[in-house]
Amino acid sequence: MNPNTELKAKFDPIPFSRPVLGVEEEQAVLEVLRSGWLTTGKVTSAFEAEFAAYCEVPIALAVNSATAGLHLALEALGVGPGDVCAVPTYTFTSTGEVVRYLGADLVFVDCLPNSPNLDLDHLERLLAKQKVKVVLPVHLAGEPVDWPRLAALQARHGFYIVEDAAHVFPTRCDQGLYGTLGDIGVYSFYANKNMTTGEGGMIVTRNREWAARMKVMRLHGIDRDAFERFTSTKASWEYAVVAPGYKYNLTDIASAIGREQLKKADGFWKQRQNLVKAYLSLLHRTEGLALPPWREDHAWHVFSVLLPLEVARDEVVRTLTEAGIGISVHYIPLHRMPYWKSTYSLQGKDFPEAEARFARTLSLPLYPALTMAQVERVCQVFLKAIGRP
Numbered sequence: 001m002n003p004n005t006e007l008k009a010k011f012d013p014i015p016f017s018r019p020v021l022g023v024e025e026e027q028a029v030l031e032v033l034r035s036g037w038l039t040t041g042k043v044t045s046a047f048e049a050e051f052a053a054y055c056e057v058p059i060a061l062a063v064n065s066a067t068a069g070l071h072l073a074l075e076a077l078g079v080g081p082g083d084v085c086a087v088p089t090y091t092f093t094s095t096g097e098v099v100r101y102l103g104a105d106l107v108f109v110d111c112l113p114n115s116p117n118l119d120l121d122h123l124e125r126l127l128a129k130q131k132v133k134v135v136l137p138v139h140l141a142g143e144p145v146d147w148p149r150l151a152a153l154q155a156r157h158g159f160y161i162v163e164d165a166a167h168v169f170p171t172r173c174d175q176g177l178y179g180t181l182g183d184i185g186v187y188s189f190y191a192n193k194n195m196t197t198g199e200g201g202m203i204v205t206r207n208r209e210w211a212a213r214m215k216v217m218r219l220h221g222i223d224r225d226a227f228e229r230f231t232s233t234k235a236s237w238e239y240a241v242v243a244p245g246y247k248y249n250l251t252d253i254a255s256a257i258g259r260e261q262l263k264k265a266d267g268f269w270k271q272r273q274n275l276v277k278a279y280l281s282l283l284h285r286t287e288g289l290a291l292p293p294w295r296e297d298h299a300w301h302v303f304s305v306l307l308p309l310e311v312a313r314d315e316v317v318r319t320l321t322e323a324g325i326g327i328s329v330h331y332i333p334l335h336r337m338p339y340w341k342s343t344y345s346l347q348g349k350d351f352p353e354a355e356a357r358f359a360r361t362l363s364l365p366l367y368p369a370l371t372m373a374q375v376e377r378v379c380q381v382f383l384k385a386i387g388r389p
Helices: 003-011 023-035 042-055 066-076 094-101 120-129 147-157 208-217 226-231 252-283 313-322 338-343 352-360 372-385
Strands: 059-063 084-088 105-109 115-118 160-164 184-188 201-205 303-306 361-364
Touching (some): 023 252, 042 059, 042 201, 066 208, 084 094, 084 120, 120 147, 252 372
Antiparallel strands (some): 303 361
16 A cells, blocks of 8 residues: 555544445346336335345335334234333334334333343333233344343233344344344344345234235235236226325335345345454453453444443544544433433433443444454544543
8 A cells, every 4th residue: 555545544534334335236226217117016026025035934024114114013913002012211212102103102121231232120020010012122233132031021921022123134043033033023224234225124024914914004004005006907096095004115226225235234244243353352451441242143233332431422422523433322212312201201210221321332333344444443543532542
């Protein structure tokens, strides 16, 4: 590398996340554009079939976001006013908001002391006090929840499980792919995920009755989807509205990207694993810094660390930002958000582990196109920012 190139590489911005798209995705999108059919059609049907085969489930339904998928899942399970769903406080708001869409209520579960995932001991105490219809576990940052323990609680208390699998694709355990283990699972294809369609998501289930309901409700409650209506010999205008549905379908343009991304997902995940190993190697001896433990079944959607107790996060953020390095925080717990806090009279003292984690957490850049040289630069600047050069 010549000096000018080396200097440029040293000071080039490193974004927090960036999708990895190639000529295959470009060509797939061009084929859809030239076909004349842009919305949900045969390309989306093919994407669903390929995704279902990958996940080894009979049914996959493409939607325009994971939030839409979670909403459809709860609606199909009959969630409504008077029902209660259990949601981790340490998650993005979409996991909780879909419960309120349907007029149901929430109970919030603290996270573990050594993990962002929900504390199943806390969940068990809540289950002993009240009837919970659905539990929505989140495999946060790509770290799988303790599935055997959660399944045992389900067997004892009889709730449904809707997996918020937005972060965990494409990892698996002995029982199968995470996201396919509960009653219904929902994946995200947002731009920063391991595979992307820009915006989008996928629902998976083995229950055909729930799938039929979700398929109807994702497109206005109409009993015939658009592609079938306009390619059938039966008149396209003949259809029945059987329920007040939603507008949650995924386009063929997005699905074309998704089909190509699905082919690369395993490779993307392996690249993430290699980058995380580099982070762990460079940071593991840092005094006071808590790192996520290595797990082979971790999807590594994000790489979050816990700062030393005496370090001010705002100063670290400022230093990294000034150096052109993107960072984020995953997440501000729901009990701290004005809507959730006021609606359910939530207090930080009831979620001590989430409070402690939020105070110290910081997520560093991680995506398949990140280079080892960039990881080294991130670590160099980060260590200096926390006073551990």
